[in-house]
Amino acid sequence: MLHRTTWFAIPIVGLVLIGSGVGWWGYNQYQQRQALALQNENQYNSDFHALANDMDRLQKELGKSLVSGDSTAFQAHLRNIWRLGYAAETEVGKLPFDLMPMHNTQKFLSVVSHQTDTWMDTGASPARADVHNKLEQMYSQAGNLSQSLARIQGQVLSNQVRWQAVNQALLKNQRDNQVVDGFRRMDTATTAFVESQDSPSSLQRGKSFALAKQPDVSQAAATQAVRSLLNLPSTTQLKAQKTQSGAYRPEYIVTGTTPSGPLTATVSADGGHVLSFNIRHVPKTGDYDFAAAEDKAHHWLAVHGFPAVELMQSNQFDGIGYFVYAPKRPDASLVISQGIAMKVALDSGSIVGYDANNYYYYPVTNVPPRKYSVAALRAKLNPNFKVGMERQVVVLDEHQHYQPAVAFYGTGNRETYCVYMNANTGKELSIEQLS
Amino acid sequence: MRRQKFLRVVASIVLTLSFISPLLSRNQVLPVADAFTARNLMYGSQGYDVYELQNRLHFIGYYHGKIDGVFGWKTYWSVRNFQSQFGLPVTGFVSLKTKQKLVAASAGWRYPSAAKSGRHGTTRSFTSSTGPIPTASGLSQSDLQLMQHVVYGEARGEPFEGEVAIAAVILNRLRDPRFPHTVPGIVYQPGAFTAVADGQVNLQPDAQAMRAVADAVNGWDPSHGAVYYFNPATATSAWIWSRPQVLKIGKHIFCR
Numbered sequence: 249m250l251h252r253t254t255w256f257a258i259p260i261v262g263l264v265l266i267g268s269g270v271g272w273w274g275y276n277q278y279q280q281r282q283a284l285a286l287q288n289e290n291q292y293n294s295d296f297h298a299l300a301n302d303m304d305r306l307q308k309e310l311g312k313s314l315v316s317g318d319s320t321a322f323q324a325h326l327r328n329i330w331r332l333g334y335a336a337e338t339e340v341g342k343l344p345f346d347l348m349p350m351h352n353t354q355k356f357l358s359v360v361s362h363q364t365d366t367w368m369d370t371g372a373s374p375a376r377a378d379v380h381n382k383l384e385q386m387y388s389q390a391g392n393l394s395q396s397l398a399r400i401q402g403q404v405l406s407n408q409v410r411w412q413a414v415n416q417a418l419l420k421n422q423r424d425n426q427v428v429d430g431f432r433r434m435d436t437a438t439t440a441f442v443e444s445q446d447s448p449s450s451l452q453r454g455k456s457f458a459l460a461k462q463p464d465v466s467q468a469a470a471t472q473a474v475r476s477l478l479n480l481p482s483t484t485q486l487k488a489q490k491t492q493s494g495a496y497r498p499e500y501i502v503t504g505t506t507p508s509g510p511l512t513a514t515v516s517a518d519g520g521h522v523l524s525f526n527i528r529h530v531p532k533t534g535d536y537d538f539a540a541a542e543d544k545a546h547h548w549l550a551v552h553g554f555p556a557v558e559l560m561q562s563n564q565f566d567g568i569g570y571f572v573y574a575p576k577r578p579d580a581s582l583v584i585s586q587g588i589a590m591k592v593a594l595d596s597g598s599i600v601g602y603d604a605n606n607y608y609y610y611p612v613t614n615v616p617p618r619k620y621s622v623a624a625l626r627a628k629l630n631p632n633f634k635v636g637m638e639r640q641v642v643v644l645d646e647h648q649h650y651q652p653a654v655a656f657y658g659t660g661n662r663e664t665y666c667v668y669m670n671a672n673t674g675k676e677l678s679i680e681q682l683s
Numbered sequence: 684m685r686r687q688k689f690l691r692v693v694a695s696i697v698l699t700l701s702f703i704s705p706l707l708s709r710n711q712v713l714p715v716a717d718a719f720t721a722r723n724l725m726y727g728s729q730g731y732d733v734y735e736l737q738n739r740l741h742f743i744g745y746y747h748g749k750i751d752g753v754f755g756w757k758t759y760w761s762v763r764n765f766q767s768q769f770g771l772p773v774t775g776f777v778s779l780k781t782k783q784k785l786v787a788a789s790a791g792w793r794y795p796s797a798a799k800s801g802r803h804g805t806t807r808s809f810t811s812s813t814g815p816i817p818t819a820s821g822l823s824q825s826d827l828q829l830m831q832h833v834v835y836g837e838a839r840g841e842p843f844e845g846e847v848a849i850a851a852v853i854l855n856r857l858r859d860p861r862f863p864h865t866v867p868g869i870v871y872q873p874g875a876f877t878a879v880a881d882g883q884v885n886l887q888p889d890a891q892a893m894r895a896v897a898d899a900v901n902g903w904d905p906s907h908g909a910v911y912y913f914n915p916a917t918a919t920s921a922w923i924w925s926r927p928q929v930l931k932i933g934k935h936i937f938c939r
Contacts, residue, residue: 491930
């Protein structure tokens with residue numbers, strides 16, 4: 249009898265032991281996962297509540313600046329607005345990416361910080377009507393956003409909303425999630441505003457409407473333009489495809505295989521200009537002189553009908569020489585914002601890339617007269633900045649208007665900088681750190 | 684016996700060749716008094732010539748930077764300084780004339796024995812391909828490395844253009860007020876990149892990903908200004924389909 253019980257008991261006890269072991273392990277895992285999820289959740293919560301708090305304070309600060317009449321105190325308010333705007337922007341960046349409505353909040357905050365930054369630069373007075381109007385507008389927008397955030401905050405707190413659930417709802421495009429709806433409402437509360445953060449010599453900038461009035465060209469004309477620019481033999485097959493509706497301006501993408509490698513080129517549908525081409529180049533062993541490669545790129549631009557240009561940047565990486573040229577105006581000033589980029593393979597010396605997007609999309613139209621001489625501008629520079637050379641240039645300012653300027657290249661704190669001084673207003677336009 | 688004789692002949696040939704070959708190559712490529720090759724040097728040049736240039740400028744007290752064989756701003760300023768002190772046109776461009784003056788001024792300088800052995804190799808082999816990407820775009824080297832990781836995690840196996848486009852999207856976001864203002868901010872924004880969400884961003888990227896980043900920061904934007912992209916086979920968000928699409932490269936659709 250005892251015997252039989254023992255035989256039954258052994259597997260049962262074994263099973264119980266294993267079972268409880270697995271259960272204990274599983275529960276441990278579950279707890280760890282919960283702790284991690286909670287940590288994640290708390291991080292989101294902390295960022296969200298901080299954002300709501302900062303928006304509230306931002307609105308209050310905007311309100312104070314509206315009633316402040318003392319220009320010194322006004323500057324202090326602007327500084328606070330700028331600081332809170334920046335903090336709020338950082339917090340928005342930490343919330344789930346799929347909360348797209350936050351995009352417009354971020355945009356608004358970006359506008360606020362740029363605007364206050366400009367006012368601080370120019371020492372704007374609170375008495376100015378345009379400053380007052382703009383502040384009022386920002387104040388009411390901040391109020392709307394702050395209220396919406398407070399409403400969502402209430403829902404988050406009272407309904408114990410989990411951000412993971414919000415994410416899921418967004419993914420499924422559900423309409424019944426209160427938090428999601430709250431954010432959707434916020435989306436319409438802000439106005440669209442785009443401001444570029446490019447520096448004068450940026451290579452990648454957006455597209456403009458400068459070519460919009462030029463006649464549309466056909467697909468065949470686009471491939472022909474590429475063929476003649478690259479001097480391709482008639483045996484080379486080229487395919488052209490138009491960009492879809494999302495493109496800022498319609499362009500053709502021309503692809504094919506050239507004797508030197510696979511090619512991708514873009515041609516503007518407005519006017520049929522070849523904006524860029526790239527030839528996929530597999531680096532081989534070879535030893536082409538860097539300065540000779542520069543000569544070749546320079547010569548290529550001259551042969552292909554570009555105006556006189558001057559070299560602005562040159563560097564190399566992994567067997568490719570990269571060169572950037574700026575077109576020269578009749579008065580010998582360089583249009584830095586119209587940089588044309590060239591790529592030369594340093595094994596064979598062949599041109600493997602070209603990009604003139606800025607050249608075509610940002611033509612120089614109206615440049616204010618130069619009122620300050622180079623010497624007068626130089627005298628305005630910080631005495632600790634040791635100027636090594638200067639160039640007369642024309643650059644796009646932050647409002648996308650061309651300005652006459654002098655670029656001073658020199659050293660300070662052992663680094664090399666380029667300081668752009670506006671030759672029309674005598675003010676500093678921008679500083680780029682080069683080294 | 685015969686074998687020994689053969690070895691002796693071979694050894695003597697090798698010896699004479701090793702004496703002659705430096706002379707030969709010197710006669711071919713060294714027009715300046717016993718130094719430099721015929722190359723002109725300019726900002727961005729790399730290799731033994733730049734190494735020698737920096738050494739010689741350092742020898743006469745004009746250059747205080749790192750002697751690394753890369754013609755950067757420090758070298759540029761010291762060349763200009765040298766040119767102005769020695770009555771040459773101040774260009775920052777090292778032509779034959781500048782080299783002649785420099786060699787005359789730094790006559791006491793000799794190649795250190797370590798560098799001499801590798802001296803007659805090609806000039807470009809001096810620098811490895813994994814060096815820093817030179818760029819004037821205001822991005823730091825760690826920004827570029829982070830971009831390389833994202834490019835590799837998101838688009839390895841895609842056409843090269845597709846890899847450049849991923850890097851270009853990051854740069855486009857950097858200039859768009861709707862996104863964070865820094866490369867790490869953009870990359871680590873929750874849910875922005877699947878490669879970050881599933882940890883693939885931590886894989887060891889290849890050299891091609893770095894070439895893609897180099898092309899993007901030097902001005903190539905195959906995405907045509909796109910700030911979003913998705914893989915239609917795996918995209919879970921309905922929202923992303925509502926974005927205006929620009930073009931498709933490989934598996935990814937790029938949109939604004």
